Amino acid sequence: MLLNLVQNEVIKWIKRTSFYVMSGILVLLSVVSIIFIFMMDNGTPQERNGWATSDWRQALEKENESLRETLSADVQFGHVNYMEKQLALNEYRLANDLEPNNENSVWTYMDSNIGLTSVVTLFVIIIAGGIVASEFTWGTIKLLMIRPISRGKILLSKYMTVLIFGLIFYVLLFGTSYIVGAIGFGFANHPELLYINGTVYALSSFVSILFKILLSSFSVLMFATFAFMISTVFRNNSLAIGLSLFLLFTGTQITQLVGTKYEWAKFSPFANIHFDAYFHSFPIVEGTTLTFSIIMFLLYFGVFMFISFLTFKKRDIAA
Structure with a gap:
């Protein structure tokens, strides 16, 4: 019965023109990106980095000296994390004779399009x-309620539908990016270095891009769950969409600003949805850790879902 409800919900949204407009925009963006890359792609990978193949080791050693000198001074939280990470990556390359490489490939193209997950x-x-x-x-809620189906299943089917469309959009975005990137750049595979808690790991390009895509999905999941909760509680799609979009564009920035002065900013949901920050840059707010963010993420997710189901089950359905 639940699967039938989900199927009906998916069919209803697929029949809407807006779904095809959204899908078309994602496909277009993933294709257009390659044009900008070709326009800005000048010189060899080494020339773009400012060093020749023969002296890459010397360039990294000089960079490491500069990083150590800077770290010995009084620098800000974010800068320390970035410099420690860069120093560790450079030392790993020197120890394992891994030359830095910015050669374009299908994997780097998909990586460059991860920013489009905001769309x-x-x-x-x-x-x-x-x-x-x-x-x-539209008053169609009564048609759902007269069926011999629990309210919990009705709401769950709608939430599952949201997740399914999120997955569809991800497949469209990165599936198209894969095809376009493969045609434009080929399948060159260079080890991708990952910095986790002071340790450097070398991953294949394929595994690395899958990992990055997975990390980006947590932010999408949290905003979708928040919008779903507002929609359920207030029964107003304009409020749900408007408030969620406002927080999407300002939540992280406000949290970072507050976090510079107040430690309690680390409990904000926006400080704990950017999991990629723990692997590729530095946390949004000082004092958070990967474990802390996972716990806070699950806590907020649970609260949003609890409020949604409690409200939908208890509130009188009147039109």
Whole structure:
């Protein structure tokens, strides 16, 4: 019965013109990106980095000296994390004779398009913000309630539909990026270095890009769940979409600003949804750790879902 409900919800949204507009935008963006890369791609990978193949070791050693000198001074939290990471990566390359390489490939192209997941987040928010509220707006909620199906299953089917469309958008974005990148750049595979808690790991390009895509999905999931909760509680798709989009574009920036003065900023949901920061840059707010962010993420996710289901089950359905 639950699968039938999900199937019906998916079919309803697939029949909407907006779904094809969203899908078309994602495909277009993933294709257009290659044009900008070709326009800015001047010189060999070594020339773009400012060093020749023969002296890359010397260049990294000089960079390490500069990093050590800077680290010995009083620098800010974010700068320390970045410099420690860069120093560790450089030392790993020197120890394992791994020359830095910026050669374009299908994997680097997919990596460059990870930033487009913000567009996926926007589209998922639109669906999540309207999937429950629209039933009340159009008065179709009564047609669902007269069926011999529990309210919990009805709401769960709608949330699962949101996740399915999020997955569809991800497949469209990165599937198209894979095809375009493979045609434009080929499949050159160079080890990707990952810095975790002071240790450097070498991953294949394929595993690395899958890992980055997975990390980017947690932010999408949290915003989708928040928009879904607002839609369920207030039955207003404009409020759900508007508030979620406002937080999407300002939440992280506000949290970073508050975090410079107040330690409690680390408890903000926006300080604990950017898991890629722990592997590729530095945390949004000082004082957070990967374990802490995982716990906070699960806590907020649980609270949002609890409020959604409690409200939907208890509130009187009136139109």
